[in-house]
Amino acid sequence: MTDIAILCWTLLWTGPTAGLTAPPAELGVTQSPGRLTVLRGETATLCCHFTVPSQWRGFQWFRMNPDRQSILPSARYVFLEKNQSSSLLITEAAPKDSGEYYCEVSVPYQDPEWGNGTLLTVLAPPSSPRLYLQTPADPQIDLFSLVCVTWGFYPSDLSLYWTNRSAASPIDRLSINNCTLSSSSNTTTATADPLQSPQCVRLEDTRTSEVYLISVLPLPDREYMEAGVTYACVVEGHPAMTEPLTASYMWEAPPNLLIGALNILKMCFLSAMTAIFSLEAVKHWCS
Structure with missing residues (x-):
């Protein structure tokens, strides 16, 4: 069998198989609510919902202040995860907590995906004059x-x-x-x-x-x-x-x-x- 015949035979068998290779599943991330207003001292709850194609995933919350600032778990910042969602609870919210918050989900072989963001405003009423x-x-x-x-x-x-x-x-x-x-x-x-x-x-x-x-x-x-x-x-x-x-x-x-x-x-x-x-x-x- 000539070299050209061998090449054609190889393409005949490998071509359809390569064409059936599925692309990586799409990674979807959404946040809710888009805007959230609470009074000083209340608890602010930010939710992140995601669909990931792999059980191996990374997840984190961060705030733009104005640059990216990662949120670490603490007594005031509580993370809750269940199935395909994660929640950030900010207890005893203070005016300094106001800002834009984002969740980020990452899986192997794909770029990380951000949520659409939540704009948090913590209101503090004025004292009596x-x-x-x-x-x-x-x-x-x-x-x-x-x-x-x-x-x-x-x-x-x-x-x-x-x-x-x-x-x-x-x-x-x-x-x-x-x-x-x-x-x-x-x-x-x-x-x-x-x-x-x-x-x-x-x-x-x-x-x-x-x-x-x-x-x-x-x-x-x-x-x-x-x-x-x-x-x-x-x-x-x-x-x-x-x-x-x-x-x-x-x-x-x-x-x-x-x-x-x-x-x-x-x-x-x-x-x-x-x-x-x-x-x-x-x-x-x-x-």
Whole structure:
């Protein structure tokens, strides 16, 4: 038999067999839900479903933060696997857990397959606002101010505004001074009468991602201050809130020196808190 005949005979028998070789089975991975929102302290459950052609497989969860960060089992991160699914349980969820999570499945001789991802948001509602009276160094010539503080919330979306009500009128009048935070722009905007020199200070704890907001409302000169006027600081517009939060202060008479001294101590505390968070932000930026 010639060499050509032998080659044709070989192709005749091996050709159909090679054509019947099945390609590797497709590896399918899906995640649910696509978006998940929980309150701080709750448990977030992320599910991953997969179809694998082999019992030999590798599986892991990771988070984009913004680069890929593998999730390791711990007291807060619990893995549950059953049949063709795996779940990641994040217990006592905190704002710092917010982000995009993915599952990855790998089998021999194939590239790993990612799930479609789950965007997790952990909401932290703001604390009830607190009001402090800022006593000037010279009450005879300088203005008094009210300081409103709310903290511990995530994301940044929040509105804080001031109202006042005189003793003669039960209707609240909206003060021009207000602060608005937006998580998309990550900035603080303030609108007010420029003569009142308003202040809105936004601070963020880089360890927990929680936000603090301080707003200062300068009061009118004492000779124009009417006794019985009630000032209120109102916080609203946060996705974890169901109703506005309010703190109020009634101006009855010029405060005595003891109250003034106590409020100076409170302002020192607020200044120290501002310095601490600023230092933490600098450390985080430098690292």
